[in-house]
Amino acid sequence: MLQQLYLGSNRFSSKFPSSLWKMRGLLFLNMSQNSIEGEVPSDIGGLKAIVELYLYGNHFSGMIPSRFGQLSNLQILDLSNNSFSGAIPLSFANLISLEFLNLSLNALSGTIPKSLEKLSYLKGINVSFNNLEGEIPGGGVFANSTLQSFLGNNGLCGMHILEILVCPITNPAQQSKSKELVLKIVIPTVTSSFLIFLLVSTWIMKRKKKGTSKDVEYVPEIKTYQLISYHEIQRATSNFDGSNLIGAGSSGSVYKATLSIGTVVAIKVLDLENEQVCKRFDTECKVMRNVRHRNLVPVITTCSSDYIRAFVLEYMSNGSLENWLYREDCHLNLLQRVTVMLDAAMAIEYLHHCNETPIVHCDLKPSNILLDEDMVAHVGDFGISKILAVSKSMAHTKTLGTLGYIAPEYGSDGIVSTSGDVYSYGIMLMEVLTKRRPTDEEIRNENLDLRKWITQSFSGSMLEVVDANLFPEEEQITSKSEICIVSMVELALDCTMEIPESRITIKDVVKRLNKIKNTFLEM
The missing domain is CATH 1.10.510.10 (Transferase(Phosphotransferase) domain 1)
Incomplete structure (x- = not known):
């Protein structure tokens, strides 16, 4: 009869017990931030009722099982910060209830399935820091996505996100059509990531109230955010107030900050006046995509815009x-x-x-x-x-x-x-x-x-x-x-x-x- 199972932030290192996939009534499963290794078994399709599934911050490897597509009630799926490889399963298009998908910080390759555009409830997606290539779809959730969702994939291209390279066109007819399209675009149709972040926060608060039991407290988790804007960082640090400054160096400053849902983090803001800062940011992003270990400072997300280059880090309360x-x-x-x-x-x-x-x-x-x-x-x-x-x-x-x-x-x-x-x-x-x-x-x-x-x-x-x-x-x-x-x-x-x-x-x-x-x- 178990409906909610929290095992996150421990030191489990074994593989998943096969009996777990027989829990057909399980609605919520959190196994995040452990050291679980191996592949996710295809038996995961047995969790027929699952609504929220958090497996981020482990050492899972191999391909993501296509049987994930059988979890038709799934609303939140977070597989970030693992070592998954291979392509994003086409079966994800069958996750008709999906609202948030996080696949960042893995080693996924291939293209982003265009079929994900058809997921009408999907509000947020993050595929940053993988090895993906090809064109970013332009419809559905992708129409309102920002650069942060695609950072760290050198092979991705697209037209609707301003900072992403436009895909090369070899077909002359397509090329002509593309030029015509570019001329028409004056203001990119990009919804402010800050407004989306507020929407996500509101949605989470609603989910807390709709819990199956009033005695079960929903604890905000530290996880990889796909949406963090300059305005959110500005608010979280009280407009970079000196009282929140916990360190400063040649490349920038580090602030203690509190995100909207109450999570305390450290935000490392790089100095944009330093000409080497972009190189340092790119280097650190590249390393971030490749490493995960309990004795490395966990990076939650990044923010890159005309105003700021910043890393949102897990807060280390005992300092240096x-x-x-x-x-x-x-x-x-x-x-x-x-x-x-x-x-x-x-x-x-x-x-x-x-x-x-x-x-x-x-x-x-x-x-x-x-x-x-x-x-x-x-x-x-x-x-x-x-x-x-x-x-x-x-x-x-x-x-x-x-x-x-x-x-x-x-x-x-x-x-x-x-x-x-x-x-x-x-x-x-x-x-x-x-x-x-x-x-x-x-x-x-x-x-x-x-x-x-x-x-x-x-x-x-x-x-x-x-x-x-x-x-x-x-x-x-x-x-x-x-x-x-x-x-x-x-x-x-x-x-x-x-x-x-x-x-x-x-x-x-x-x-x-x-x-x-x-x-x-x-x-």
Whole structure:
């Protein structure tokens, strides 16, 4: 008799139990933001009564089953932020009750089925950050869709959305007809995304009131929005009020914001006066489309217009690792520092080794490591990252990272490789242990860098150079703790060897940090 099942935001990693598809009375299913792998079985067609289905933020792969088309009562379908491949099933045209469809942040290919135009109840669609190509349909839901719904698909083209390239026409008769059409278009028929967003919000509020039981509270979910406008961002940040500013850098500012449905987010607004900002935005969008991991900062959506380039990010309530190192009211003990650095290493391991092509972050530093409410670390800011070519293990660049963290070969020759990230990680690990920035004046005055300063200290007592806040005053420093610190320093030194080929890989870092944590710190 179960009608609503919420299992979202856990750490489930198994495949779906086959018994789930026999729940013919199920109306609402949320399995989002877990680590569920494998393909979605074709048995999903057994959920005959399902009205809302949320599977976003997992590791589903393979093709989307065509039997989704049998779910004729389905009103909301969110499959975003997975690894689905292949074409959008033509059977989606049979989802006659569908109102919102989100397929963003996958690896879907082929064209957008024109038959989706006929879904008369469909109010919103998002296919951004896939590998789709061909012409965007112009009727139905597509007539009022905005650029945000199609970002990150280099092969898409169309005429009714101003920012999308017009499709090339090879047929002379069609070409003539097309020119005639273009002349007639003076003002594009594009409905304001802000009004649509309000419509969506109103619809959600109505659905809350129409719930099957008054005792069941509908909790707003963080998910990938297909509609977010400049005006909504302006409203959410109180017109970019300084009281909401939580960080600022050379490329822009980050604001704490509250969306219309009450979800707290972080909005990263890029500086449009900086000529490199569009390149950074495009780079970060490209990486966004290819990566998803529990230790990367989750991107909810983006906004790109003449007024703004912005990312809407999941809010990290505990701020950056840099704040925890240098603010007087913040203290991390040894176990917390090891755990944070292990989280960061697992994210980098995923970037380097778990994608079709390695991704190099290029700007690893404490300010780019953010901590959520459970002190889980997330790596963010991919503005200058590089996706390496399949046949090459390195690339060249003129865009530098941050002074002090850059690998020697990166700064001198512009060579970018995964070993450069390992070097930056090693410097960061030294900083986390010593609470000394690589640009610290005391170190520079001695004509040393952080690595040489640490190496010189190795001959004396290591406890004299580590941060005093590693151990609470009441905690006795044991020989076990000392060995732990020495092991971590040795790891940092192995990461920062001058010759790239001599450095260990991030896989080795994860293994060794795990061993250090389990041997010396876990009870």
